[in-house]
Amino acid sequence: KAGVTQTPRYLIKTRGQQVTLSCSPISGHRSVSWYQQTPGQGLQFLFEYFSETQRNKGNFPGRFSGRQFSNSRSEMNVSTLELGDSALYLCASSLEGRPGQYFGPGTRLLVL
């Protein structure tokens, strides 16, 4: 089975711009979660989608949003980028009823 894939792997944007990141989960996985990883804060939960609905949400401002498509692929969007949004964004998928999430390699976003 192919693992979780994320595109793009690297991205450079400037302040004020917006960005869309994409995640394709493992086939059959309907839950997709997004995390932000920074050196200071570690891994922080952004949100989780299941069957095209946001099921859980972390403590991030409304500039961070996401969606999930009928094929379970997910996108997250960050609008009005700030320097502090520079981070590694990780996507993870999981199978209902089975422990553990499977992470993709991440998208490294640099905001200048």
Next chain:
Amino acid sequence: DQQVKQNSPSLSVQEGRISILNCDYTNSMFDYFLWYKKYPAEGPTFLISISSIKDKNEDGRFTVFLNKSAKHLSLHIVPSQPGDSAVYFCAASPTGGSNYKLTFGKGTLLTVNP
């Protein structure tokens, strides 16, 4: 406030010996705990988990122990191998879930010396 804490940023052990990675949590709503391993330039990889109804779970060389009264869990790796060298994250999930809304510790870098 940090609800999941890994107080040792790094740990170094000799090949063949035991590695013990520790994790403390403060939120009583957590009742499912997971350990992940992360190599550079890769996403975290799920290792092992434990539900709060258990105090021990074993999978090959990896054993996780949970002490609910102390709000403490630990990951034991026996015997340690050089390929185990990675950053290890402890994660916790609230009541009713096992895979969502995970709260992660900041990680412990394990180095296993040949």
